[in-house]
Amino acid sequence: MQGVLAAFRELDAAVHAIEELRSKRLGDLTIYTPTPRHEFEDALGHPSSGVRKFTLVGGLLGVTFGYWIAIWTSEYWPLIVGGKAIASWIPYTIIGFEVMVLVGALSTVFGMFYLARIPRLTMTVGYDPRFSHGDYGIFVAAAPDKFSSVEEVLRRHGAAEVRGER
Known part of the structure; x- marks a missing residue:
């Protein structure tokens, strides 16, 4: 799975980036957080559980x-x-x-x-150990032609690091 991975130090910056990525429909989002946060649930707008x-x-x-x-x-x-x-x-x-x-x-x-796809026997694409220690991660699974626009949105919202992932 190809995509762009961004690391955020601030919660609000990550939430605003998620909202803009969703509004522009640039790709599927996977969020990594050290603790569950309702701000991410609100920003992602997931449907009710099955x-x-x-x-x-x-x-x-x-x-x-x-x-x-x-x-x-x-x-x-x-x-x-x-x-x-x-x-x-x-x-x-x-x-x-x-x-x-x-x-x-x-x-x-x-x-x-x-x-929840438990147990997950392999590590998911885009995971970084610092996402368990305080940083917030956003992985956007997108086509290579959308990478530049995804990176631009993530950098504009204050991502500490943005990189392409495979």
Whole structure:
């Protein structure tokens, strides 16, 4: 992946550079920060997370499985008590709820790992160790013909270093 990497020492300068890069649509952005900052989230304007879809599907599958396993068990090993129904949904709601919570929670954790692409076995393009120690990094994945305009925007906003990456 080709692009331009810039290192910023000030948070505000990096945020203003991100806003201008997004408005000019010069390329895909990857941001490196030592700590999570809401300023970057606001500047990037990411859509809401898709993890909640994993939670919904996992919860629905869990409650379905919980009811099914309880009803199947009571049909397979029936306890006939005074002419009452062998399978009744009211007591099985507890089992359905518990399995829904279990499978929903596990699918949420899976969704977080899957969408975050964890574990990342290789270092990402554009990472510099100083981005873990206080500097902010912006990697712009762009075509080589846009490099000069990307570099100009980054330098204008006060980047400490700007370089091309492969």
